[in-house]
Amino acid sequence: MSRxxxxxxxxxxxxxAKIADFYREQLRMEVFHVDPDGSHFLTDGYINLALIQHQLDSETPVGFNHFGFAVADVAAVSDRMVAAGVPRPVTxxxxxxxxxxxxxxxxxxxFDLSEHGFLPPDKEE
Structure with missing residues (x-):
């Protein structure tokens, strides 16, 4: 089983946009997607960084939001999580x-789980 x-x-x-420019200019990350709401997604080629645009009408606070794992089999990971006493992941x-x-x-x-990874298809590992 792969980790x-x-x-x-x-x-x-x-x-x-301002924070994306910082990471692009200072750490050479590449913007690979921009959502209509202004959220920016960057990558170093291995890990992606989502900069979710804060919305004034949202209850989501500014700061850390979530992280994500690329997995070979979401169903198997989900079953292990349920067996460990946490809720089954949702779509x-x-x-x-x-x-x-x-x-x-x-x-x-x-946290997110993805079988296809977190980068766009042309950048997948």
Whole structure:
């Protein structure tokens, strides 16, 4: 069995374009997607960084939001999680192309699970 790989980190930010420019210019990350709401997605070629544009009408606070694992078999991972006493991961909305499932750890931290990975097809590992 292959080990899940941490491949995605997400923050809610007040100015996604400005923060994306910082990571692009200072750390040479590449923007590979921009959502209609202004959220920016960058990559170093291995891990992607989601800069989720804060919405004034949202209850989601600015700061760390979630992380994500690329896994070989979501069903097997889900079964192990349920056996460990946490809820079964749920399907993400179809407008979120970078992960198929949302899960929660015993402390209530959100994380995503994806069989296809978190990068666009032309950048997949």
């Amino acid at each position: 899940p790989k941490l491949r995605h980190i997400a923050f809610v930010v007040r100015d996604a 993400r909305p179809t407008d979120r192309p970078f992960a198929e499932y949302r899960a929660i750890d015993p402390e209530g931290n959100w």
